[in-house]
Structures are given as structure tokens and as C-alpha cells.
Amino acid sequence: VEQRSKGPRQADAVVAGVTITHPSRVVYAEGELTKLDLARYYERVAGHLLPHLRNRPLSLVRCPQGSAHGCFFQKHLGDALPDSVQAVSVPTGDGDTATYMMVDDLPALIGLVQYGVMEFHTWGARGDAPERPDRLIFDLDPAPDVAWAQVKEAAQLTRALLEYLGLRCFLKTTGGKGLHVEVPLIRGPGWDEAKAFARGVAEHLAAEIPQRFTTKLAKNRRGGRIFIDYLRNALGATAVAAFSTRARPGAPVAVPLFWEELEQGIQSADFTVRNLDARLRDTADPWADYHDARRRLTDAMRRTLADA
Ligand code: ATP
Ligand code: MN
Ligand code: MN
Numbered sequence: 001v002e003q004r005s006k007g008p009r010q011a012d013a014v015v016a017g018v019t020i021t022h023p024s025r026v027v028y029a030e031g032e033l034t035k036l037d038l039a040r041y042y043e044r045v046a047g048h049l050l051p052h053l054r055n056r057p058l059s060l061v062r063c064p065q066g067s068a069h070g071c072f073f074q075k076h077l078g079d080a081l082p083d084s085v086q087a088v089s090v091p092t093g094d095g096d097t098a099t100y101m102m103v104d105d106l107p108a109l110i111g112l113v114q115y116g117v118m119e120f121h122t123w124g125a126r127g128d129a130p131e132r133p134d135r136l137i138f139d140l141d142p143a144p145d146v147a148w149a150q151v152k153e154a155a156q157l158t159r160a161l162l163e164y165l166g167l168r169c170f171l172k173t174t175g176g177k178g179l180h181v182e183v184p185l186i187r188g189p190g191w192d193e194a195k196a197f198a199r200g201v202a203e204h205l206a207a208e209i210p211q212r213f214t215t216k217l218a219k220n221r222r223g224g225r226i227f228i229d230y231l232r233n234a235l236g237a238t239a240v241a242a243f244s245t246r247a248r249p250g251a252p253v254a255v256p257l258f259w260e261e262l263e264q265g266i267q268s269a270d271f272t273v274r275n276l277d278a279r280l281r282d283t284a285d286p287w288a289d290y291h292d293a294r295r296r297l298t299d300a301m302r303r304t305l306a307d308a
Helices: 035-053 106-114 148-164 191-208 259-264 276-282 299-307
Strands: 013-015 018-020 026-028 058-062 072-074 086-091 097-102 117-123 135-142 170-173 179-184 226-229 238-240
Touching (some): 018 035, 026 035, 035 106, 035 117, 035 276, 058 097, 106 117, 135 148, 135 191, 148 179, 148 191, 148 226, 148 259, 191 226, 191 299
Antiparallel strands (some): 013 018, 058 072, 058 117, 086 097, 117 238, 135 226
């Protein structure tokens, strides 16, 4: 017996076996992208995104009514989450532990989109050893009046110093205002060492070019400069995952870039839910050798940095 609906209620949709409720709810006002469009985006990019999520404790940005109607960070495993989402116990730094989420497969990924997730942020360590980072992130945050050319140059200078120290690094857009430079590490030292190293790199750049860079957290002390945010390198700190959407106007997406692409004028919010398919079709993976590029932080690097 067919049920007669009273209003224009749309039937639920199914993506990757997950029932998407309110599929026609507009989650991005511009371009009228719906919750179903978002679920289908994540289904399409899952092969690219999942390697960046798998085994990592997550922080999620949830926007139950869409990006324009209030979003919040969720770090802890909630009751209503699908069973496909993994639980992981992690230290909180004060001697306590907390239960965080991990996503290993497509049903969990789409299950979280159904749950209102619009951004996926990952720890810099994996769930089996949350106190031993396997990447560093340099989060370049320009003050509002900084020109893009300077952001681009900041990323290139960060890269030059990291390579001088013997580290490989990878570039990604954030879908926002700045850029992220990622350094894949062989696991070894704890967060204190990793953070001290990242801080050393940031402070070296700020000391060399103080008119362009600052490592001072206070916004009112950043005036016209780029804040090299090395504080992403700490237990529990996160960065947006490559291929995650951002809950910001225009439906931007964080995307790995080739270093050469900076010269072609690509900016951080250029790739979106709408145009990413074309890029994935036409462009090779800029991070293809990310895992082979893992290096150890060494005393020799620390000495080089101290003497640089
Ligand atoms: P942009 O390029 O616009 O700076 P971004 O993602 O780098 O984009 P930031 O504000 O610099 O934005 O934040 C860097 C990272 O720190 C984020 O990707 C996120 O993972 C984390 N972060 C920022 N704000 C919060 C918050 N309120 N709670 C938890 N994590 C946060
Ligand atoms: Mn940033
Ligand atoms: Mn930041």
C-alpha cells in the first residue's frame, strides 16, 4: 500500500548502503548543494580521502542544519553514531583518557555525513600510538590584509628550510585563507620533541624575515604578517584532512597541490565540491610519494636548525 504524503516530503535516499535522511536539505546555500549532493561527493572521493582518515582519531565539524545554520566541533564518540564508526581510546594529556572516533571505510564516512558532518579533521598521530606523531603540520595563517603572493612565498620558504634540514614536505589548500605544509614522519619521538622541532622551524623563519612572519598567537600582534601556526603539532591538535569539505561559503575543499601549482596562481579556496571531479580526472596525485617520503627527526637536523 502506497503511503500518501501530505506535503512535498522527499523519500530518503541511500548512498553506499547508508540511508540519508533529509536528502534535499540545502547544506550549502550557494549553488544549492544538498545533503544528498554532499553524501555523493564523499562517495566519489572516498578512495582519496580514506587513506588520510584511516586509523586516526578525528575531530568533526557538524552542522545539523547545513553550513549556514551553526556548526560545532565534535571530538568524542556520541551515542547516536553508526556502528561502522570505530572507537579509540586516547590520552587527553592530563593523565586521563577519552574515547574518540576513527573512520576506516565508506559506510562510516557516509554514516557521518548522514550525521551532519561537514568537515573531517585528523590528529597527527595514529590511534595505535596517539602519543607518537607521524607528521608535522605548518599551518600558515595570513592576517586579513596579507596578499596571496606572500602566502605563496611563505609556503615556499617553509619548504626550502625543511628540505635544507633533510625533510620532505607536501602542500595542501585548506579551503580557507592559508595553506598547510605537511611533513610525513617515521614515528619515533613524542609530541614534546615534535612540537619543539616545529617551533624551531617556525621561529627560525620569523627571526629571518620578521616583517613577513610571526609565531605569536595573539592576533593583535600579527599585524600584516603570516602566523606560522606550529601549535597544530601537539597531542590532540588537528588539521583538516585532504579532501574534506569545509563548512564555509562556496563549498570549498582541502586539496593536495603540486608545489609548481602555486606558480599557476591557485589559491586556497579554489577547489570545491563542484569542481573537484575535474581536477581528480585531469591531475595526477601530488602526494603520490607521501608515504615513501617519511623521515626521522634527527639530532643532526636539530643541530643544523640551531646553526642555520
Ligand atoms: P585557514 O587556511 O583558513 O586558516 P585552517 O583549516 O588552517 O584554514 P585554522 O583556523 O588555521 O583553519 O585551524 C587550523 C586547524 O586547527 C584546523 O584545520 C582545525 O583542525 C584546527 N582547529 C581550528 N579551530 C579549532 C577549534 N575551535 N576546535 C578544534 N580544532 C580547531
Ligand atoms: Mn590555517
Ligand atoms: Mn591556525
